[in-house]
Amino acid sequence: MATDRAPKTRPGLIRRVARWFAITVLVLLSVVLLVFMTTPGGRLIALTLNRLGSTAAQSVEIDRIDGLLSGRTRIGHVLLRDTEGEPWLLLKGIQIEWSPLALLSAGLDINDVYIDSVELARLPQGSEDETEAGPLVLPLAFDIKRFSAPDILVGEPVAGRVARFEASGSAKVDASLSTVLADLVVKRTDGVGGEFSLDADYLEEEDRFNISAKLSEPAGGVMAHLLSLAPEDAISLTATSQGSLADWRLNAAGTINDEIVAEANLTMVAGEAGDAVSLQANGAFERFLPPSLSQFVSGRSDVVLEGLIEPERVGAVIDVFTFSSDSLTAEGHGRVAREGQVDLTASVSPRPGAGVLQFGEDASRISLAVPGAKIRVNGNAEAAAVRLEISTGKVTGQEFSADGITAIADFDQFSLATRSGAGSVDVKIDAIGSSSDILARTVAGGVSASGNIAVAEDGSVSSDKLLIESGVASVAIEDVVFNQTDGLAARLSGTLRTAILSAEAPKMLGDDMEFAGVVARDKAGAVTVQDFQLSSEFAKASGGVALGSDGEIAGDIAASLSNPAGLNEAVSGGLNLTATLSGQASAPAFDAKLSGDGLTVQGRDLSDLVLAAKGVADPVSPQANVEVSGTLEGKPINGTVVVARSEGAVRIDPLRLQVADNLISGTLVLDEAFRPKGRVELDLKDIGSLSALALQAVTGRGGGTIDFDVPDSISIADISLAFPELAGEGFSVRDARMNASIADLMGTPKPTGTLEVVALSASGTDVSNLTASFSQADGWTVVDGKAEAAGLPVALNARVRQGDDGTELELETGRTVWKGLAVTLSEPARMVVRDGVANIGKLVISPGGGRVSVTGTAGETLDIDIAISGLPLNSVNAVAPGAGLSGTLSGQVKVGGTVSAPVVSYELNGSG
Template identity: 30%
Template sequence: MKTVWRILRIVFYTLLIVVAGAIGALVVLTKTERGRDNLAGIISRLASNDDRKITVSGIDGIWSGALSVDHVVLEDREGAWLVARKVAVDWSPLALLSKNFSADRIAAERIELARLPVASTQPAPSGGTTTLPVSIDIKQIDLPEIALGQQLAGSGIAELAAKGSVKADAAPLAVETVLNITRHDGKQGNVDAKIHFAPADNRLDLDLKASEPAGGIIANLLKLPDTPPVDINVSGTGPLANWNGIGTFSVDGKIVTQLTGRHQLTDKGNHIEAKGDGDFARFLPENLKPLFAGKTSFDIAGTATSAGGVSVDRANIDSDAVHGTATGIVDPAGASDLSVELAAKGPPVVISVGSKAQPITLAISNATARAFGDGKAPIIDVGASFVSIVAGGTRLDDLAAQIHSDGFDIQNRAGPVTVKLEAGGLNTDVATLAPLITGKIDVDLAGSVSKDAIAIDQGTLRSDALNASLTATVALADLSMQLKMNADAVATAFPPQIASVLGARVKFSASAARDPQGSFAANSIEFTSGTLSAAGTASMQGTDIQADIKGKLGDVSVLSPTVGVPVAGGVDFALSASGAMTARDFTVTADSDSLTASGRTVKSIKLTASGKADITSPAANVSLTGSVDDQPLDIKAALVTSEGKRSINGFLVSLGDNKVSGDLALDDKFMPLGTLTLDAPAIDQLAALAGQAITGDIDGTIRFAGDGDAPSVAIDAKSTSIARGEVMAKAITVNALIANYLKAPAISGTIKADSVTSGTTEIGGIGVDLKRDGDWTNFTGGATIAGIPATAAGRVKIADGTTSIEIASGEATVRGIKAAIAQASTLSIA
């Protein structure tokens, strides 16, 4: 027993200490300036959250009955939107002991409302009660200066004043308020409101009047064109069990909208009727205005049942553009059957959704929706017909859409879903995609939806050219994704450059994933068509990529039309890339046991290219080896970028004893500058690579130079002999400069040969002098043909694909007799 009393004494003394501490803390927080500042900080922190910040400063007179606050600032994610300055509350603190907040007067010297607050991202609290914790009696509200910012006022700053009173009883609930708002900045406008709501007395009285001239606040908030004069009247009176109300909205003195409402308390619940007509379009967002074009009327009647359901007896809406109806019942605790229909009266209704930067234009013919069955998880059918849907450069025509769920959990927003889309056609400005989606388009998706994820268990896409299937899951919280896809398309739907190496159809499959951080990976990529096949992986993390692809082209003969000569054989290839997308490292390899072109075979081919694909500083090393007629083939080059300048170093083409080698720089227009050396004692080997049958030898140099927009090439070469077919030239020397060789070649220099034979005809002592004359090349020359000496002079010009030849003079001596052309002649070859 002593132990019990000892424990009770300890508890009693502890309570005394706690109470004494609480009283002391309360005195410190309310009676000292520092304490009041701390109290203001505590209140500010308790009232704030991630989306809202409230700052209270300068609290005084808490227990005196004359409470004052220097200022209160309300902020959201975009900053401060309301400031109340010099707030004064004349109240009775002791009245709180009887659960009453009683104030003779609440006033603020000035309130500044810059804009409306942005919507909170915090979830709204669920549940709760409609009763008040305390009764409220504020006999006078006095706000002499309310400043509205330009976003609300429309232009400049609007100055208002507000007076009123509020009385609200907690139990039984009853509310009575009077409010008057007027402008005092030289402009007219006022709002008068009286509300008396007493459920226990079965009473609701409502009287609201608002009037503003042109350029007013209400017209600006409603975004009415030219901000016309506005008048609003809403009134209603009577018992709650049989209450009637009416509202009118007038613009420029004319009633544009009129609403009537009725509430009745029945044995089934609260029955509500509402009717209205008017020009509602002007009050709606721009993208919804087409639905309510012209005069719009509505007629709604339904009952909010005591079980928590809603029974819709009728819900009709008509405008010049659409007719809509709804009827049925929604009962979460029982059975539901609600149907909604919306149809265009004439042409399809065109509305725009999406953003201003990326609008999506819908041309709607009709839409239907039905929910029936278990009220908690009803069967849902939604259908819609669109004449067209346009987004950017893509247009979908004659679309029929259907959505079905065998049981969709309304509260948890989860359930199975199937989607079926049928379109008459799809047009797009994406050139590579357009051929794949020609003709009729069918899309079928089956899966499920929940608050956490969307799953596609089976999906198909079909067009005249494409059959595709997919499965996918997407987490809504972080957009992580798993995707598998298979596709089968006709080869003719691909660009001609690619289609030439494909078979009749192309098959593609891949699995892909996106992690919560946004990294993307495509695994098990496979591509097959004809003798072409490829497989590999690819991934992207931020701006970095990683790719590895290996494949085979079993028959290169499909490339014959592209390269211009018959080719045969097969090639294995591989590609790898890694690093930043704008400067990725890459390696490309290709191998072939044997390739044949124009009857010439190259064996043991191995191509390797590696480097960095950086548009500002590219680099690459290229090597190709093989053998032709047991002669080694070796081609090498290195692309180097140093201090912003590009060059090709170590360029080499070697076949047997024949070589072309040198170093070239590239100017800003990627034109070559430098010298290549030719050393070809047996040019038949090199010519065969180009599909030509030429024998002989040649050695010399080719010098590339730049001259502004007219680059030039100088050729200094000689040959013991060159032969093609029956034609053979011996002791050839060429010393020529070709100016502007890309656009309008003009040649200067000399060309000589000891002899040229063709069959039994022999030409000897050939010599031609060339001189540049602007865009023209002047020529003079002579030769002995079958023992007959001859000379000629003229000029040649090559421009815009046409060769123009002017022969100024020509003569020959036959058996001592000279013969000459009578007059100059001209010849053009296009």
């Protein structure tokens, strides 16, 4: 016996299409609700329906409505747009012949519905918020005796290519849903061929429910495209039923290229104990399903189900259920119900060598080893014991991987009637990998999660405590509440080893760090973090932040660091930070202050240091006012930087920093591409004081100017600098001068100019009278230099550029003379440096004759081959007078190992 069913809301694309279809049908039927008989009245109703059918996620455009209650209604067109405002469905030339008097009996009697043309360009884009769509309700009984649409155009995104159809049919539904009749035929008319037909009769009084549906398409059909089948596949799907409501049978079959590949037979027989159900299906179902589903039924699949649906749908008894495919097998039996005793056992197991399941596309693609699962339900339905176990060998994504995953949910008392109860969850992951170094260190050695969980009748989920642990971190999530009305709320606390942040973090923060806070996310998407606390041996922080659903942000933080020596041993004392954020997250206003507490840098007293910054971090229109003040060994530190945008440009004016006797000042203007114009002047009388703030130990004096300009849209810097004295650990420079111009600062810098150094000492080597010139030729920077190194004249000509493979360096010529022994570059040499590794293509020198060829790579590890051919041994006499060597040396030398521990092997032969 049929019963009235509450309309069921379908999520996602089906809901959106159903909603649009309902709006379209209601538009076509809206004439029965109108009271105006004039054309202006029809236009008024059209405008009203436009507003009623349009929301932020959808829009309906309805043209004029004529003949409202005349029985011959005409609508110019109906245009539907999706959430992006893009049109996806257009109906033109709608004609309806109907009986207005049928409304008196709460029915709708339509003799004919004719639509001149239909254009389905694509399927609609969904709204982010699908909750606006409610159940689909058709309030009236209707009888559409004839429906026809002779020209239906379907776009390429739907059909794979532009396709044209015609459709005709009829439909009838009574108010009690005891009679439902439908007849529909859709034919393809553009020469490809194909037809879909549906004939369905549900007559409760006659105890009859018959369905006959058939789809047949040649190669290039629409259904093949929607199911992601090969375009050359011709498909046919049929479904027919027979028998009464008490003894109903359905047979379905699918063929591809005239070969039956899948069949299914369903039988439902009514009895006093309920409706007996029998299902048998087998075949290659994957060929009729999209890839996301077909992978579950890969190869040949078989399904057998024998069971009973109890009266009033109280429960179901599964006598036999088996499923098998090339990917997995499943089986189950027992009773599951809303009342009485229940006893259900079911399992899913992967097939040996089943491979992986894949979901998503491109960067979001996830691969999952076919999982296994077990479920056990037993006891009274009001308080049943439910246990679910799931496991999989591996899950991988573009930026992560996880191995050995097991999850168990165990409910001691779970009500199947209300779908509520309390229990526990336990998840273990043996190993996790991540592209994020910090995350990889956090989860190294695996992760476990366990705790209690409760599910309420309204679908809300809560937990007193969930504990997540790894070898270096422990996180407790307490007072968890999640529901559709209020969103998510939880209290977090935990500890972690600071070494997961970086190898230097323990020196700065201490070995361990504790944190706590309250996190919430409401239904609209607003997120708040309150009462945040962080503490370690050397650092403390507190604060909170709120991010609204419309992008607004508000937050504050206070932090202190008592051991900045962890950053650099040259610093001692403490640092304090306060900061606030407000406005929009895309362009937040900020106000921050960093102050020192008993600071010393490089052994110099840094007193009363205050760095204050406020402004708006807007990428389009940045604003900032930065000020620094304090004293360094009693000498003043003052600085100001003001950033503001005006007339399409960002101005930095003033730019000024005074540290003791040093002054850096200037003005810059950045255009829309952030290319600078302006001048920066350097007056550095005491570089030692300035370098101390940079935590460096460099002394000396110097100065000059840097001028920026943008001629012909190319950013250029003209540099004029002179340093009479400059010295630091392991080096010293005297009378150095640079006059250079660097073009294309924002792209690939191209320097031209000169560098002169009277004296340079580095790593025990003295260099004097160094001159170098830089020029540009064919995309290369050409360097021509000469000097005296350790008393030896050195000259070279080289060129360098940034290539696709790294920094390319080519030595054209090179020559030096040592104690009368000439050492020359025999032929041009080439090497490429990338990520700290030099790849030496070939370097050939001739020390007094012969040939020494060097190839290989040099970085943290060494792999260098040296080939020696005909090297005159008398050249050693120039190095070691009196050696008296003669003849030549040939052979191979190989250098491996690391820079700190090289390994040298050789095979050399002397002659003469």
